[in-house]
Amino acid sequence: MTQRAAIEPFIAMEVAREASLRAAAGESIVRFDVGQPHWGAPAAALAAAEKAMRSEALGYTEGLGAMVLRREIAAMYAREHGLDIDPARIVITTGASGAFTLAFLALFDTAARVVIASPGYPPYRHILKALGMEAVIVEADVADGLQLTTTLLQQAGTFDGALVASPANPTGAMLSRDDLAGLCAAMRVAGKPLISDEIYHGLTYATPATTALAFDDDVIVVNSFSKYWAMTGWRVGWIVAPPRLVKSIERLAQNLTVAPPTISQVAALGALTAKQECEERRALYAENRALLLKELPGLGLPPVVTPGGAFYVLADVAAHTDDSMAFSRRLLAEAGVAVTPGVDFCATRGRGWARLAYCRPGAEIEVGIARLALLARG
Secondary structure (H helix, E strand, C coil): CCCCCCCCCCHHHHHHHHHHHHHHCCCCCEECCCCCCCCCCCHHHHHHHHHHHHHCCCCCCCCCCCHHHHHHHHHHHHHHHCCCCCHHHEEEECHHHHHHHHHHHHHCCCCCEEEEEECCCHHHHHHHHHCCCEEEEEECCHHHCCCCCHHHHHHCCCCCEEEEECCCCCCCCCCCHHHHHHHHHHHHHHCCCEEEECCCCCCECCCCCCCHHHCCCCCEEEEECCCCCCCHHHCCEEEECCHHHHHHHHHHHHHHCCCCCHHHHHHHHHHCCCHHHHHHHHHHHHHHHHHHHHHHHHHCCCECCCCCECCEEEEECCCCCCCHHHHHHHHHHHHCEECEEHHHCCCCHHHHEEEEECCCCHHHHHHHHHHHHHHHHC
16 A cells, blocks of 8 residues: 555544444434435436436536536626636536645645644545645634634644635534635735635525635635535536636646536536525524534533534534544444544544534434433433
8 A cells, every 4th residue: 555545534434334334234323424415416406417318428528627517606606706707717526525636736746734724624634645745734723613713824834825614514613704804815925825615605504604715816715516505426516716727727637537527517507506495405404503502512512613504513522421433433333323523523632522414304303312312311
């Protein structure tokens, strides 16, 4: 095995595998583990894909993706954010994961140091390591919503770029408009690129999320159809890149993947017309969120921070354990409840945390809470 392959596992997916095996064996499992919406792609996406499969050859698109989809994404930025984004700057990718790989390769050379706040999405650091780069992990403060701040940037030492997510995984925490603007300004002064993970945009419950593009046209934005549009398995995302990077990303995309999956791009184009259906689902997530925020403290599982978006609660499990991995295994074995241990997101403090995803039907959330209550009282 090469050093590049010697990366840590994505524990959330390992928990998901075990939960799926138990469910397939006939066990009743409540799925708080993976951030995968229960309902799947919107009806308009499925209809568009079905029509295309019956009538089109579905050959390659260009490496940057189908221009018709890129234009519609640009139109969405105009509607949602009042921004005039040239469709030529939009790169369709194989999910957000493919977007991060392309962005990292286009922006950074081997041994580059990229600042990331902890807790954070594990594949950020794993992809960087596999590419021969270094994730500079800075411990975010609960008082700051466990988000990256300009103070943490100053404490990071020498670095070549930074990555921020709002709303964030695993916390659901959001940066205020002013704080995001401050980060953009600090990175601009430093002369270093900022990557903004905006995959959970659309899934907010009080204040709408702001794109980093509102403050700096030179940031690199990553987004995807996986979360708001519930199209995880379709593997289709996008980058909004500065014009200077588009050609580099195109060359990388042509050689690494040739082009994004055509059928997924067709479905994504349909999904962009499904605002009402997606908003109805967001309302269901809001109900689940409210229920968990109400019930978890009484079970000795209070939220570490209040989630403003996404569909996660990062719970403090210190009243029950100092080993979230063992706690996760026990919940699955004894209560039939799958959660992701906090060590997946933070190696140190994560021993006292666990992430619960609430993108499931409300009845399932209620069953999960009841099972957690039985275990907590035991």
